[in-house]
Amino acid sequence: MQGAITVSTSGQGLYEITRDVAEFVRGGGRAEGLLTLFVRHTSCSLVIQENADPDVQRDLKAFFARLVPPSDDPSMRWVTHTMEGPDDMPAHIKAALLPVSLSIPVAGGRMALGTWQGVYLFEHRTSPHRREVALHLSA
Amino acid sequence: MQGAITVSTSGQGLYEITRDVAEFVRGGGRAEGLLTLFVRHTSCSLVIQENADPDVQRDLKAFFARLVPPSDDPSMRWVTHTMEGPDDMPAHIKAALLPVSLSIPVAGGRMALGTWQGVYLFEHRTSPHRREVALHLSA
Amino acid sequence: MQGAITVSTSGQGLYEITRDVAEFVRGGGRAEGLLTLFVRHTSCSLVIQENADPDVQRDLKAFFARLVPPSDDPSMRWVTHTMEGPDDMPAHIKAALLPVSLSIPVAGGRMALGTWQGVYLFEHRTSPHRREVALHLSA
Numbered sequence: 001m002q003g004a005i006t007v008s009t010s011g012q013g014l015y016e017i018t019r020d021v022a023e024f025v026r027g028g029g030r031a032e033g034l035l036t037l038f039v040r041h042t043s044c045s046l047v048i049q050e051n052a053d054p055d056v057q058r059d060l061k062a063f064f065a066r067l068v069p070p071s072d073d074p075s076m077r078w079v080t081h082t083m084e085g086p087d088d089m090p091a092h093i094k095a096a097l098l099p100v101s102l103s104i105p106v107a108g109g110r111m112a113l114g115t116w117q118g119v120y121l122f123e124h125r126t127s128p129h130r131r132e133v134a135l136h137l138s139a
Numbered sequence: 140m141q142g143a144i145t146v147s148t149s150g151q152g153l154y155e156i157t158r159d160v161a162e163f164v165r166g167g168g169r170a171e172g173l174l175t176l177f178v179r180h181t182s183c184s185l186v187i188q189e190n191a192d193p194d195v196q197r198d199l200k201a202f203f204a205r206l207v208p209p210s211d212d213p214s215m216r217w218v219t220h221t222m223e224g225p226d227d228m229p230a231h232i233k234a235a236l237l238p239v240s241l242s243i244p245v246a247g248g249r250m251a252l253g254t255w256q257g258v259y260l261f262e263h264r265t266s267p268h269r270r271e272v273a274l275h276l277s278a
Numbered sequence: 279m280q281g282a283i284t285v286s287t288s289g290q291g292l293y294e295i296t297r298d299v300a301e302f303v304r305g306g307g308r309a310e311g312l313l314t315l316f317v318r319h320t321s322c323s324l325v326i327q328e329n330a331d332p333d334v335q336r337d338l339k340a341f342f343a344r345l346v347p348p349s350d351d352p353s354m355r356w357v358t359h360t361m362e363g364p365d366d367m368p369a370h371i372k373a374a375l376l377p378v379s380l381s382i383p384v385a386g387g388r389m390a391l392g393t394w395q396g397v398y399l400f401e402h403r404t405s406p407h408r409r410e411v412a413l414h415l416s417a
Contacts, residue, residue, distance in 0.1 A: 002310060002385055032141060034175055034275050036312055036381045040392030042328045048239045049231065050181045055220035056231050062217055063207070063232050068341070078340055081333035092327065092334050093341050100326045101381040103175045103240040105275040107141055112273045114179030134390045136312050136383040138417055139277055171280060173314055173414050187378045188370065189320045194359035195370050201356055202346070202371050242314045242379040244414040246280055251412045253318030278416055 001028045003135040009123035012065070012087075014049065014057045017133065018118045025106055028137040033106040036136040037119070043091035044123045044131055045098035051118030064124075068093045091124035098122060106137065140167045146270040148262035151204070151226075153188065153196045156272065157257045164245055167276040172245040175275040176258070182230035183262045183270055184237035190257030203263075207232045230263035237261060245276065279306045285409040287401035290343070290365075292327065292335045295411065296396045303384055306415040311384040314414040315397070321369035322401045322409055323376035329396030342402075346371045369402035376400060384415065 005020045025035055039046050050056045070086035071079040081089045102119070105112045113119075121131055144159045164174055178185050189195045209225035210218040220228045241258070244251045252258075260270055283298045303313055317324050328334045348364035349357040359367045380397070383390045391397075399409055 002383060034173075034277055034312075036383065038381065038383055038390065040390065040395065042326065042392070042394050047235050048181065049235060053220055056228070059218050059220050059228050060232060060235055066217075067206075067345075078344075079337050081331055081337050089334065089337050093338060096325050096327060096338055096376060098235060099238070099377070103177065103242055103275075103381055105141060105175060105177055105273045107273075112177065112179065114181070114271070116181050117179065132392070134383045134385075136381075138312055173312075173416055186374050187320065188374060192359055195367065198357050198359050198367050199371060199374055205356075206345075237374060238377070242316065242381055244280060244314060244316055244412045246412075251316065251318065253320070253410070255320055256318065 001137045005133045005135065007121045007131045007133065008128065009131060010128045011126055012123055013061050014047065014120040014122050016051065016118050016120050018051065021119050021135065022111060024135050025111055025137065026109065030106060030137060031109050034138050035104045035106050035111060036101060038101045038134045039121065040132045040134060042095050043125050044121060045095055045100065046102050047098055047120050047122050048102065048117050049120055050116045052116055064094055087126045094124045140276045142274045144272045144274065146260045146272065147267065148270055149267045150265055151262055152200050153259040153261050155190065155257050155259050157190065160258050160274065161250060163274050164250055164276060165248065169245060169276060170248050173277050174243045174245050174250060175240060177240045177273045178260065179271045179273060181234050182227065182264050183260060184234055184239065185241050186237055186259050186261050187241065187256050188259055189255045191255055203233055226265045233263045279415045281413040283411045283413065285399045285411065286406065287409055288406045289404055290401055291339050292325065292398040292400050294329065294396050294398050296329065299397050299413065300389060302413050303389055303415060304387065308384060308415060309387050312416050313382045313384050313389060314379060316379045316412045317399065318410045318412060320373050321366065321403050322399060323373055323378065324380050325376055325398050325400050326380065326395050327398055328394045330394055342372055365404045372402045
């Protein structure tokens with residue numbers, strides 16, 4: 001079974017999609033299986049992270065902003081792909097560093113997530129975007 | 140077919156699970172298939188790495204300790220999620236950077252690993268933990 | 279269905295394999311399914327990246343060369359695994375940081391890639407290598 005989730009983003013950060021993905025899995029009516037998520041873009045990512053303390057998400061965003069600063073930052077003078085804005089090449093780099101696909105076993109009709117795991121789309125661009133996550137549920 | 144591996148960790152570093160995973164695959168009795176591993180935590184990771192020279196594992200651990208120092212390090216003063224100890228937020232960051240799921244084709248009844256590839260759980264916390272890796276073998 | 283792609287590399291950088299992978303998927307004759315790629319090495323990676331502007335690939339390569347410099351660089355004095363050359367341990371580190379496996383849904387008989395997504399092998403060693411990517415197509 002296949003499907004898709006659309007996420008409207010408004011700047012860099014994590015957008016939780018756990019509930020939408022869980023609904024897709026429920027609709028599949030499969031007790032046991034394998035769920036695969038795939039993001040159809042090169043400037044955002046999929047991550048599984050703690051869903052309890054929102055500080056974790058803020059710190060994650062801060063870490064990646066420091067690891068890969070905007071291309072108009074003095075430390076990034078070597079960047080050549082700058083025509084789409086200072087957030088563009090850093091977004092591609094983060095999209096290489098972080099997952100484009102995730103595979104999660106389904107057991108008892110539900111994703112086998114740990115207690116503290118949530119599924120997120122990590123937006124790396126600053127302007128609003130419409131992101132598509134393809135879903136595939138197999139045996 | 141589904142299963143799980145439990146790994147008892149005693150501090151940061153790589154714990155090899157290749158043998159346990161291979162045993163699960165053998166038990167599945169499937170000549171050809173797809174194996175998926177999924178770690179049910181947000182502060183450890185799954186990695187495939189060289190299984191020959193133990194220096195490689197030591198250097199890997201050292202690299203990530205330098206890339207993401209403890210949150211009481213002066214360079215990490217921006218971290219806000221500190222209540223669970225100085226190794227906690229760095230653990231979440233490493234868990235975002237490194238795989239939460241791995242998919243390995245099974246051929247001739249065995250994982251199609253290259254000669255030097257081993258499967259490891261990478262623990263990012265300093266205190267002992269009990270980690271669960273969910274396994275799924277499909278056609 | 280399973281298969282393999284062999285990539286001859288001649289130094290660090292991205293080698294596009296989208297066309298070869300698409301051909302394998304076409305040969306599978308499956309309208310809907312899940313494609314998994316797995317690289318059988320510990321010193322190269324698989325990445326999905328922008329296939330439009332070649333500057334993106336150049337900048338990606340530059341970013342990772344800066345994040346993980348050769349082990350004879352003064353900043354890398356802590357590295358112990360150096361016997362296979364200064365590009366070897368950095369290659370293992372990059373192979374941990376970047377994907378060893380990718381899963382892509384197949385819909386309408388084709389990979390559900392976004393408009394700008396291409397599939398690449400990212401070589402981390404400087405000398406020529408022959409790399410094998412295992413492919414698995416399931417329901």
